[in-house]
Amino acid sequence: MALLKVKPSKLAGEVKAPPSKSYTHRAFMVALLARGESKVINPLVSFDTEATIEAARTLGAEVSQEGDVWRVLGTAGELKPRADTIDARNSGTTIRLMSAIAALSPKLVRLTGDESVCARPMGPLIEALAKLGTKARCEGLRGRPPVVVGGGLRGGEVEITGAISSQFISALLLVSPYAKEDVKITVTEELRSKPYVEITLELLDGAGARIKRSRDLMEFKIPGGQVFKAIDFKVPGDFSSASFMLAAAALAGGTVRVSNLDVQSAQGDKRIIELLREFGADVRVKGKAVEVSGGGELSGIEADCGNNPDLVPALAVLGSVAEGRTRLLNIPHLRLKETDRIRALASELRKLGAEVEERPDELRIRGVKRLKGAKLTSYGDHRMAMALAVASLVAWGETIIDGAESISVSYPSFVEDIRKLGGKVELV
Known part of the structure; x- marks a missing residue:
């Protein structure tokens, strides 16, 4: 089983979104x-x-x-x-x-x-x-x-x-x-x-x-x-996968530019642009690229994610450090993914020090000022592994995430891209 070691990092630069x-x-x-x-x-x-x-x-x-x-x-x-x-x-x-x-x-x-x-x-x-x-x-x-x-x-x-x-x-x-x-x-x-x-x-x-x-x-x-x-x-670029880089930029930027993203695409997960702005992030669309500048204070949001279940892991991470409360609603189908993602997110984000309440069809999160490093499990779920890696970029100390081999299910170059932006991540 592959482990991902992550230390606090500042991100900046440009990466290309993987194909959808x-x-x-x-x-x-x-x-x-x-x-x-x-x-x-x-x-x-x-x-x-x-x-x-x-x-x-x-x-x-x-x-x-x-x-x-x-x-x-x-x-x-x-x-x-x-x-x-x-x-x-x-x-x-x-x-x-x-x-x-x-x-x-x-x-x-x-x-x-x-x-x-x-x-x-x-x-x-x-x-x-x-x-x-x-x-x-x-x-x-x-x-x-x-x-x-x-x-x-x-x-x-x-x-x-x-x-x-x-x-x-x-x-x-x-x-x-x-x-x-x-x-x-x-x-x-x-x-x-x-x-x-x-x-x-x-x-x-x-x-x-x-x-x-x-x-x-x-x-x-x-x-x-x-x-x-x-x-x-x-095949166009994948907004679902790009959401992790864009969320990482909002948390740990620097200015990060993700290319190969067409906002005219039918992909529902292009909504990540709108939701990042609701959190208070600085987001700009430039042709087929999305640019996010972090460092500012984020505020909690309330979002119906019934049509965007794959955005929930990244959104939950943002909510963990945003001021106030974040509610991610209408997601009972998230329990039927590679793992029960509602339960998994609540469990692992709590280990990082976040305040998370699990409901049958929603997550309620109250942001904290700083997460703390911990030993985490991805449950063999690629989106869990990437979300926890993003959270770990702004956690005190070192975080170790197991099951990191699952990332290759959807974003084989994720670790390489995080490193390219300056992230201190190591696959062992």
Whole structure:
């Protein structure tokens, strides 16, 4: 298990945001299903996205790489699995979205992953796929992975909850155009993390998919028998990953500039710019770069994070040292990530001296003047590890964080980038 040692640091300089994990997953999945050769330019190559690339190969795509350009010869929806098992590793996106795509396989495919992935809820998606006419079942207890899927997709009408994960909706949107008959999807309950559905739709629109949607994205009507056209897609920078660098700048800057960020992107986590300003940070957008100057006093905020769960770890760290109280609301789905992030954040930030109250669907934090170094656990969760590293930059003494190898799931160059900005971090 890798440890990350962090000492108080002052940051300044420029780094480039890594490519978006969410766009990378979806681009390779659309390319797998498309007819002809697609190009995915500058994708994120990380532990998570490698699971999706391998799954695409397993289901019949030909994938090759030339520098930053990846070529994918798609299947036109006629999957020819090269193996009967897909290992999603630590990637919840891979197992959920690829489970739906695997419904098109003529033979059954088993999808599994590590301990964290096999604790993720899958029941509602598997039930929906079965209702649309594929063979689908969960082998784990209480609707958990492994899952077994295949046999083709008939079509029909289905309801799916939006309260557990927007990935259920994205999964059905990816596969439904290939159903034999038309599909109608109705989302029940609140659709949380809606921007991720918008990212899915952006890529599907680019591939020529015909999907009629209501304005609130609670109902979709999809003609069957479609085939995607090949895509030529450049992956944008990732606001979710960049949020850690931007938060670090607000806490421990100096002026830090993060390039490769397009504020016109569909990514909901570009909201980090607005939220940093609410905290009182000095934030400037200059073309496709975001610049944050720290050193000023931060004030607590109240934010509904239902659509931005991946920002919560960085926001919780900011709240830990901001004056007054910070409330991060509407985040029950944060308990169903790589770990229970509500509980994990409360536990580890308290070790640093923060005042944190854990509620069923929110975090309440009262800022303290200075955090203190401690021995922390990341619970094997990449966003926990990065958030705790950011907090440690402004904590007295040395902080040691375990499970730092998980960072490679989404931001392989995180430690290198922190060092480039002047951070005193060491991976051991």
